[in-house]
Amino acid sequence: MSFKLFKKGIAAAAACILLLGMIFSFSFAQTFAEGKTKIIIHYQEAKGNTKDWNLWVFPEGGEGKAYPFTGSDAFGKTAEIELDGNLKKAGFIVRTDSWEKDGGDRMIDISGGEGEVWVKAGDDRTYTEPPDGEYRNLPSYENINVTVHYFRYDNQYDGWNLWAWPEGGNGEAVTFKESDDYGRVAHIVMHNLKDVHKVGMIVRKSTAENEWAEKEFDNRFVTKFKTDGSAEIWIAQGQDRIYYDKDSVDKTPKIVKASIDAFNEITFETNFPFDASKAGLSLTGDAKIKEVIPYDSKTGSFTNKVKIIAENNLDLSKTYEVTKENFGTAPVETGKVVRSPEFDSLFYYPGHDLGNTYTKRGTSFRVWAPTASEAKLVTYRSWDDKTGKETSLKKAERGTWTSFIKGDQEGLIYTYKVKIGNKWNEAVDPYARAVTVNGDKGAVIDLKKTNPAKWSGRMKPFTPEDAIIYELHVRDLSEDPKSGIKNKGKYLGAAEEGTKGPGGVKTGLNHIKDLGVTHVQLLPIYDYRTVDETKLDQPQFNWGYDPKNYNAPEGSYSTDPYNPVKRITEVKQMVQSLHKNNLRVIMDVVYNHMFSASESNFQQLVPGYYFRYNEDGTLANGSGVGNDTASERKMMRKFIVDSVSYWAKEYNLDGFRFDLMGILDVTTMNEVRKSLNKINPSIIVLGEGWDLNTPLDPSQKANQKNASKMTGIAHFNDGIRDAIKGSVFEDGDPGFVNGKENTENSIKEGIKAGIDYPASIASYKDPGQVVEYAEAHDNLTLWDKLQKTNPEDSLAVRKKMHELASSIVLTSQGISFIHAGQEFMRTKGGNGNSYNAPDSTNQLDWQRRADFDKEVKYMKGLIELRKGHPALRMRTASDIRKHLSFLEAPKNTVAYHINGHANRDHAKDLTVIYNANRKTVSVALPSRGTWKVLVNGEKSGNKTLQVIKGSKVSVPALSTFVLEIK
Known part of the structure; x- marks a missing residue:
């Protein structure tokens, strides 16, 4: 997914999905709401911005939806959005489709059915007034006459009045002197004003002893006037809104929430306040009320939200109703109690x-x-x-x-x-x-x-540091008309052997095997939501980071999605074929969120249990796509462990890649590892250990910072990724290979598999916990990134940069990771979030593979080098510290030395040099002797390309040199 947010691209990654609907049992208040709420959002982009920013907007307590900016003004972009219901609050995120966020989750407090805010790029604040002064040339008034209609459902108007003031002026008391069929009427009349655009007011109660004995809420502002400065508004007891339309006012006292939040406790809320000491409440059935207390002790007994304490624990499987005098009767929903340890x-x-x-x-x-x-x-x-x-x-x-x-x-x-x-x-x-x-x-x-014929068992045990992972989307592999693959876009297409493309180049499985990687990591193949399997004759594409049914394969990759058996058999045929060709299979799993919480099978069966919620009852959204699963709850944890174990056993899988693993908790991931160890200890577990904003104790988040608590679980190393090519969040930001200076130390830390990162970044204990990579399905491909950062450079220069980047990945300690097509410098035409882009964007271009044959051979040679030298795949942090040391090198150059037959390497010494300069540099070798050059920036592998006898080596511009002494 994309975070990347998430840091994806915080994916998902994926990030990427429009979530619809609302949670019935936890948006209970909204089921009683009527009408519409309008919000206006102004956004000022950064200078020179090239990104397509839009909005993710969600009602308080509900799920979100994407909205575009539809207008502009002198401040910047604008969006006017209408949401269902008379909302008090709405949230929004400024983001791109790849879920890069400008600021975090923001809330709008709404009054009068409309809320308006201003936000600026790079500024986390949300302004309720234009932050740089007024720019809209709003009309100002010298004389104002506001007619205020006030309704109290309790009909107790004695002592209630208004305190009103013009913008920037002094306040005065205004009394209700008239009555109408709505309630009481007051007139705010002001003359001889200057530059006044709005009028503030507070509804208060005055007594002989205290002019401010009570008040309803804080300041409210009238902002809509006729040209003559007159306005008419309606307000109601206990509601902090200003209504400009009488028909919009909800005058009927009603229950807006009744939920069981503890076994003997109901949270009860109404749209109007009442005296909790004289509650007049009753429950149906065998439930008896012990006491009624204000929800917030600071509010006093006159409130619209209370806790109903029952005499005995409530039976959660029973149906209860609550009745409140003058407010009617409503069902009691199951609330926070399902999220309790009890x-x-x-x-x-x-x-x-x-x-x-x-x-x-x-x-x-x-x-x-x-x-x-x-x-x-x-x-x-x-x-x-x-x-x-x-x-x-x-x-x-x-x-x-x-x-x-x-x-x-x-x-x-x-x-x-x-x-x-x-x-x-x-x-x-x-x-x-x-x-x-x-x-x-x-x-x-x-x-x-x-099971297909001759369904075989597991492959031989494998050490994680030896893995070279090739990340692949099933459809991408074969969809190109030139792929030479019969079953295009299908599981069986990934199983076809001996296929060829333009100029006779190997394609598909044939190509992957020839490349020499050890593992194929498949983007999601469980049943996902966004592709309609009944319309496969129409163009459809999705990465699949929108889970629907976790334990069943996706049908769109099957030759017959209507047949529940065939899709299972064909997945097994694909795995069997990859195993036959000595390729292990990793499955990309997305247990951190679902396509939609409200429509998920989990939420339908046990509302409110399987998902994580904020303190205010809204769905957590660390995933960036509207919901986070609650892995810390026992039955969600059990499901994840059971599901992973099922796939491992039934499909003979060799690994699992956890999308947005940082949403999940440490205990769950350790339970996954423990269960897989019983099946096959060499099954690889890796994931995106980003530190995400989900309401889970920081010490329990399964992220990089807590890596030391999760033995045998690897994390993607975004540190080396961004050091190599630049930030994935800034298209034009370069890294080591494409021109940024002073990145050498970041490259060095990555080469060591991040074992010495500060605790604020990661706590890796060994190289098997670190996935080294330069590109993945999320964000721009490496090639497209180089085109963004270095548009003036020639094709040849960008090729050298690309090869330098890939060589760093394949000569660093840890687990190597390659994105499908990286070997022939894959492009998606500059699309950094191609999760639903057409095949023309996503498919592997086999003509490009033929055209970039020299570059493919170079990558193949780097893979041969890595597989041929155990010193590049050390098993422990102590070995890295013992055998690997960095050499003095010119600026924008990194050189290191591995000595002592590290990890039983046949070579006594290895020296690796990366030159990111645009000129040749000279680097002193760690010792005199006969050094054999295995990689020289033009060719790579385990064969000697030249011999250097002396103490120095000249490394050409934008090149990698690897030398050995046996």
Whole structure:
């Protein structure tokens, strides 16, 4: 995904997805809201900006949606956005489609149904007034006459009045002297004003003893006037809005929230305040109220939000209603209680039979839904059957529901339905291993029948530092018409052997094998949301960072997405073919978020449990795409561990790459590692250990800073990435290879696999925890980055820069990582976030592979060099510190020496030199002797290209030299 935010590109990466809908049970207040809320956002871009900034806007407590800027004014870009409901707050993020953010999450306080803010590039503040002075030439008034209509639902108007003042002037009391069918009426009349654009006011209560005995909220401003300076507004007791339209006012007292937030506690909120000491509240059923107390002790007893304390714990599977005198009756939803440790302790289910368990004798079903009052199994005749047969599930231990159907049920299509409160939700089984087209229903299958002929076991154990990972999108590999691959865009296309392209060059699997990498890392192949599998005859593309069904393969890569079995078989055929060609397979997994929280199977079955929430009840958004999963909760943690283990066992996978791993927690990742060790300890686990803004204890975030707590788990090293080529957030920012000075130390730290990074950056314990890379699917490709930073340089010069960058990756300690096509200097035409771009942008260009044959051979030689020299793949930090030392070198040059047959290398000494200058430099070698040159900037490998006898070597411009003494 892209963070990268996230630092993706904080991906996702991916980052990348429009999330729709709202969470019913945790946006309860919004279900009662009516009307519209308008917000206006002004954004001043940085000078010289070339990025396409837009907005991600979300109602308080709801999910977000992307909006473009649609206008401009003297300040900058503008957007006028209308949201459903009479909202008090709305949030927004200024971002690009690749989820680069300008500032963090921002909130708008809304009054009068409209909120207006100003933000500036590079400035985290959100201004409620133009920050550089008024620029809009707003009309000013000499005389103002504002008619104020005030409504109190309790009809207690005695003592209430207004305190009003002109902009920049002194205040005065204004009384309500008239009545109408709305309530009381006051007139704010001001004369002989100068440069006044608005009028402020406070609703207050005065007594003989205290003119300010009470007040409703703080300052409110009237900003909309007719040309003669007159205005008419409506306000209501307990509401901090100013209404310019009488019909917009919600005058009916009502309950806006009633949720169980602890086993014996209900949070209760109304749209108007009431006296908590005389609450007049009652609960239905066997629940009895013990006491009612203000939610915030500072508000006093007159409030619109209280805690209802029940005499006994509430049964979360039962339906309760709360009644408040004058406010009506509303259902009580399940709230924060499901996110409590007590809930986890009471309902954690440790069994291994969730989902369906098939035998010829019969199939059993088990689903976890502890807050449901009823649950049903729904079976269907076909994938498009609209009406299913419902069978009641039996309530079982620890919040689970079960059923058993006798006989051979192979091919049965099913879903679950659960009753949450008064509402029935239908969902696909989260543990379903097979699904129908578009993943809308689960399917019962005999997994043994999904194994292809001669389905083999696992490959031999492998050491992480020996890995050279090739990141690939299934569709990209074969979609090019010149690929020579029959099954274009499919799993089977990645399994085809012996294919050739332009000029007879090897393509597809044939090319990857010839390149010499050890692992193929596949972008998401689980069932994802954004490609319509019923319309594969139409152009569609997505990276797949929008999970729908975690345990079933994506259907768009199958030759028959309507067949739940075929997609599984074809994934296994692909894995089998890669294994046959000595290539291990890593699966990219995205457990940090889902396409949409509200429509996810998790949220439908147990609302509010599986996702992480902020203190104010809004969904956490560290992922940048609207929701974060709550891996710290026992059943979410169990699901992640179970899911990864299932893929590892059933598909014989060799590794897992965790998208936005920093959203997840340390304990979960260690449990994943522990489970995989039981299957095969050499299974690689790597992830994006970015430090993300999610409400989790910093010490528990599975990020680079906490790497020392996660043995056997690797992190992408953005330090060396940005040092090599420049920041991924600034297209024009260069790095070591493309002209930035004083980057040598950053390159050196990266070469050592970051083992000496300060704790504020990372806490790597050994090189196996570090993934060294220069480009990935996110952000600009290395080639496109060089075109942005060095547009005036020749093709030949940029090729040299590119080769220098790749050589640094492949001669650094740690795990090497290459993006598919990097070997022939892949371009996406400058698209830095191609998650949904067409095939013409994303597909591997096999003609380019033929045209860049010399460059491919150079990369192939670097891979041969790395595989041939264990010294480049040391296993421990202590060995790196013992054997690797840096040499004196000219400016913009890095040179290092590895001695002592490190890691049992056949070479006694290795010297590596990177020259990022535009001229030849001379570097003193660590000792006199006969040095054999293996890499010289033109060729690379393990063969001797020349012999140097002496104490110095001349390294050409923009070149890497590797020398050895045996």
